[in-house]
Amino acid sequence: GEVLTVSSCSFSPHILSVSQENKKPIPPFIAFFRVQYYVENGRVITDKASRHLYYCHLKDQVLRSQCPHKEEIYFLLAAYSLQADLGNYRAAAHGGKYFEPHAYFPQWIISKRGSPYLLQHAPEVHRDQRGLTAREAELRFIQEACLLDDVPVHLFKLRKDKKEERPTVALGLTLNGIHIYEEVGRVRQLVCDFPWSHVGKLAFLGKKFEISPDGLPSARKLVFYTGCPVRSRHLLQLLSSSHQLFLHLQPLLRKLRQIEEAEEKKHYRESYISDTPDGDQSSPGSVDSGGAEGGGLTRRRRSRSPPQLDSCRGSARSRRSSGSEAGSGQRPSGEMSVDGPSSSSDGDALGRGDEAQRRG
DSSP states (O other): OOOOOOEEEEOOGGGOOBOTTTOOBOOOOEEEEOOSSOOSOGGGOOOHHHHHHHHHHHHHHHHHOOOGGGHHHHHHHHHHHHHHHHOSOOTTTSOSSOSOGGGTSOHHHHHHHOHHHHHHHHHHHHHTTTTOOHHHHHHHHHHHHTTSTTSSOEEEEEBSSTTOSSOOEEEEEOSSEEEEEEEETTEEEEEEEEEGGGEEEEEEETTEEEEEETTSOGGGOEEEEOSOHHHHHHHHHHHHHHHHHHHHHHHHHHHHHHHHHHHHHHHHHOEEEEOOOHHHHTSTTEEOOSOSTTOEEEEOOOOOOOTTSOOOTTGGGOOOOOOOOOOOOOOOTTSEEOOOSSOOTTSOOOSGGGHHHHHO
């Protein structure tokens, strides 16, 4: 079960149909596929091609991202992406304008900082990734990109009232639960955050979609309108399958975090003698050995942020909390409810009912 990944492909001319009227071939069309399930750790995607396409999708999402309070992450993401795409930084080959800023930074950063600033400082962070393979750079990009709130999320437009002319609410399906956004002056603002552990029940009845927070009376449930029963069913099925995947991946993600932490500790305990240029001896993580001439006892350096930006060190280790199970309840008549993790043919099982099963 691989994560459905994004790609765009044009079909080859030999499979195109021919117009019956003028016998001319129909131009190729492009089919776009989007990620169905987001995962914060690319190592759970075992297929190399799928993992690369997932990286490509996140890269495109990052270019559309709007998180100005996390500006330093975009520089680190650009560095990982440059390392994955171009390999190690080489002064001879990568001098001057060796990349297009708009291919690695969102437009708002380009407008704020200017292309000359990015072309001057992004190579510094790229240089710090020396030694990373393309696979390692893509994996780090995936983890870091998932720290941006508007990257690993599916958005669904909803109405607060069935008489509204246009949707004013957006439901966001995230890595760990559900976000509810409202449009205020054409700006999307987060108003509710429901980790899976705080979701008691999800249900739909026709065009109406209901979210019942765990531990609150039924009168406190949130009611929205999708505009179409088919859309309501699709949304609930996606929420159900996403929650089941979330529960299924938690043991694996915990194990991967333990392995990564152990590798990182070992990585930074290693020291070696190297002929380090004078300019690098004063960099973070370097220690004067007092030994070989022109050399230094140096620890592997971690990524640095450009000037005037907060340090992005250690951000890859600050993962979102794992969350837990959602609540139980009876299936309402004529509705699909979220009340147990074992999947059914309708994809309507989701909740805390699996706690006893997993403990057993």
